[in-house]
Amino acid sequence: MRIVYAAAFALVSTMAIAQAPTSxxxxxxxxxxxxxxxxxxxxxxxxIWTLDHLGFSPYTGIFGDVTGTLTIDPKAPNSAKVDVTIPVSKVVTASAGLTQHLLRPGKDGGKPDFFGGSPADARFVSTAVVASGQxxxxxxxxxxxxxxKPVTLNAEFYGAGKMPAEMGGKENVGFHATGTIQRSQFGLGFGVPMVGDSVKLDISAAFQK
Structure with missing residues (x-):
């Protein structure tokens, strides 16, 4: 019986491999x-955001669940427009304590150190795109x-194509972008200069239609 089960498992595995995409x-x-x-x-x-922690090490956190739109014409790349919303309340760090600190209300009704208990979503709306190659x-x-505040991002094309039908069949396009902001300019100056004011942004942007 075990031999029969093993043979059946091997057959199913072989069929799955044969049907898997080759690239x-x-x-x-x-x-x-x-x-x-x-x-x-x-x-x-x-x-992904990173800032200096007390001069000893960089510290990183992540914003996800981003929503929004990208409008693009490959023949006129400078006409591209992007409008995305970032739910600050869903920030993630490697430390539960720090995540709680980022989102906790101000003490005794005072101003919070960072975002507070019910932070508004962040939003980025492009105003100009200057493309050169990819x-x-x-x-x-x-x-x-x-x-x-105005912010400039340096973006690079990452990839595009159509998903297989069994994975939804949607067209996808992706980019990688980097930039830097000064958090104190956004009213988030707690701990500066002990904790870095300059925040590096590393963005993986994926879009579908």
Whole structure:
């Protein structure tokens, strides 16, 4: 009986391998990008932030569940527009204590150290795109902690293509972007300069249509 089970398992495994895709559906070729309006993939769009911790080490956290849209025309890349919303309340760090500190209300009704107990979503809306090859400089307005400031991101095309039918069949396009903000400019100056004011942003942006 064990031999029969083993043979059946081997057959099923072989069939699964035979049916598996032989390569990733995404391509690094920008010709794979089609025009239109895409929606942000909240499961694969991440805003990773890093700042200096007391001069001893960098410290990193993540914003996920990003929503929004990207409108793009491969023939006119400078006309691209992006509008995304970032739920600050879902911030994640490696320390439960620090995450709680970021989101706790101010003591005795005072101003919180960071975002507070019910922070508003952050939002980035592009105002200009200057593309060069597979890279682009994206300028936009970032609203964070109730303050709006211009921010510039350096973006690079990562990949595009169509998902297999069994995975939804949607067209995807992805980018990697970096930038820097000064958190004190957004009313988040707690601990400066002991804890760094400059915050590095490392963004993985995935969109679907």
């Amino acid at each position: 990733a559906p995404g391509s690094r070729n920008p010709a794979a990008v089609t025009g239109g309006t895409y929606t942000a993939d909240p499961n694969h769009t991440l805003v 890279k682009a400089r994206i300028t936009g307005d970032l609203t964070l902690n109730g303050v709006t």
